[in-house]
Amino acid sequence: MATRIDLNCDLGEELDPWTPGVDGLDAQLLDVVTSANVACGFHAGDERIMAAVCRAAAERGVAVGAHVSYLDREHFGRRFLDVPADELRAQVAQQLATLQAVARGVGTRVAYVKPHGALYNAVVHHEAQARAVVEAVDDLPVVGLPGSAVLDAAARRGLRAVTEAFADRGYRADGTLVPRSEPGALVTDGDEVAARVLRLATDHLVRAVDGTDVRVAAESVCVHSDTPGAAALAVAVRAALEAGGVRVAPFVPFDQSGR
Secondary structure (H helix, E strand, O other): OOOOEEEEEEOOOOOOHHHOOOHHHHHHHHOOOOEEEEEEOOOOOOOHHHHHHHHHHHHOEEEEEEEEEOOOOOOOOOOOOOHHHHHHHHHHHHHHHHHHHHHOOOOOOOEEEEEEHHHHHHHHHHHHHHHHHHOOOOOOOOEOOOHHHHHHHHHHHOEEEEEEEEOOOOOOOOEOOOOOOOOEEOOOOHHHHHHHHHHHHHOEEEEOOOEEEEEOOOOOEEEOOOOOHHHHHHHHHHHHHHOOEEEEOOOOOOHHOOO
């Protein structure tokens, strides 16, 4: 039985002009999660947003991660791009450097890297892109799907490979995520989400869309901020975990990731 698990969320993904300071949904989520995957400008956000989210995360003892993406704001980073490895490596390094500078400016630092959207899904199997991502992340932990090429590449490079599961996404029988274009991609019922995350944390199992059980061992669980009712889902998940005796804490302790 797991005694500890991280709860992460994708934040800072606003696309419209934004007033510095965190309020609304991002603030609600930062009050619940233990790690914040901060958009680095390629799929969403900008440096003002990065600074506000990093500052608010630091105030709450929430670890900050770089949520790196393809350069694709038009499609929110959810379209596969066949980017050459050297170009992708440079793009990931650029995003990481930008967030690192912003985070330092508000008194925290980047503790890990997690690909976003189509890039996240691509590096499950696309070995060239997986290697490019890992080669760009310095010595930081890399978050990804269990069994993915990116985590294998991270481990072979001597980096910490952090396995992740999803509270609000449907699973296929092979342990991959149901594409957002297909039925069953999202799970939005609060009771169902809370129960499946507790089962995942304690039994390492999740029910796939075909009704079979999939073994998923994860150090971190993600709730997407753009899932309907995201804040309520995150609250329900954390409450269920804590009631079930699972400690919710960042996989990189905050005193090692910022203060």
